[in-house]
Amino acid sequence: MTNREIARETGLTSGERNPNLRLNADTHALHRQAAELLDRLPVVPVDPSPWRAVPGEDEVARGPSLLLFRVADEWLALPVSTIEEVAPMRAWHSVPGHRQRALLGLVNLRGALVPCLSLEELLGVLPAPQARATPSSPLRTGASRLLALRHGHHLSVFPVTEVHGTVTPAKTAMGAVPATTLGATDGFAVAVLRWREHVVGVLDPLRVGAAFDRSLA
Template sequence: MSLSLPIAQTVDDCWNRIGVSGDRTCPELETHIHCRNCPVFSSAARSFFDRPAPSGYLAEWTKILAEPTVQTGTDDVSLLIFRLHGEWLALGTRAVAEVTTTRPVHRIPHRSNGVIDGLVNLRGQLQICISLHELLGVDPLSDDGKTQGRNGRTGDQPRLIVIQKDSETWAFPADEVPGIHRLPRGGLRNVPATLANPTTSFSQALFTWHGHSIGYLDDQRVFAALRSLGK
């Protein structure tokens, strides 16, 4: 059943044309990574939901939601791809709360260690900032080793990735965050037991993206390891 009641369009749905749901040509994606982080999208959402519903709109939606769910057959996974030193990794977007610019880290007296860097200020709230590469065992680059980004260049802008599960929130810096990638589950490969890579114990699958082998991290294992830091 399709919704037949008209709702006037008062905003430019740029996210469907040039954003993550369109051709991804919007220059703001370089700054915000995803449309949901963009103030234009937030403003449009507020304008949409602040409008009164037209007559009959709620009744028709009630009928729609009462219908059986139609299986579309799509089985894609939505992943945030990022780079830690020379290692390309991905997390399911369900575990990612935010991607933002890097900011100063405030050390925690007697608590900071190889994994816990300190605290970062996120919109007025202090959150624990970790070194994910230390947790995963990713070796830092040597002084003369420069890892090129996806476009064959060095110096890609680092980002701060915020991950969240229930009441747990952690932040970690990444050297590069190309963005979100949707991948059919058929494109995932099993992690070989003989693969000599320290991240394999945290990876649930591998896939190839722009010529890079990406380790798809198991967020459950990552959060479990982070939780153990406080024990």
């Protein structure tokens, strides 16, 4: 078979090119262009946890959530992350022979005996005579609660007169502690917060917990 016959058999005549060869050349050119484009793109690492929310400007501008509560006439706050539980007020059992004034006794909390301490005694707040707590009559008011504070591996509870709830103030709303603020001289207060018409002392949970531990020694 001659070359002309071969060309006629394959459908190609003189001056024509094989379309398959042209298609292969075009595909190769596209692959080369794509490779050059990818080489110019910056490498962006993939987030292994795409469900993590990127904090917005509002979250960055705000501090941690605080639990606001009242002890006698003083409004105070602790980080919500350190409060294990807000429990109804209940009677506590005195500890015979214990001389630490801050230790009120033991409270049954979810089946376990937990030390109950006086934040009033720790901060030097004197309650009104009619509101003074005793083992048989621990702050008999409808608004009073027990707050369970987690400090290290320990859990302690302390009675409060009233619990307002949680707030997440802006960082700019937190001010420096004046020397006259409750707990400032002992280092318990680390900031003050203007809330409604009150000045709230924001307590350091580490210092409060350490003082509770000393009261148990």
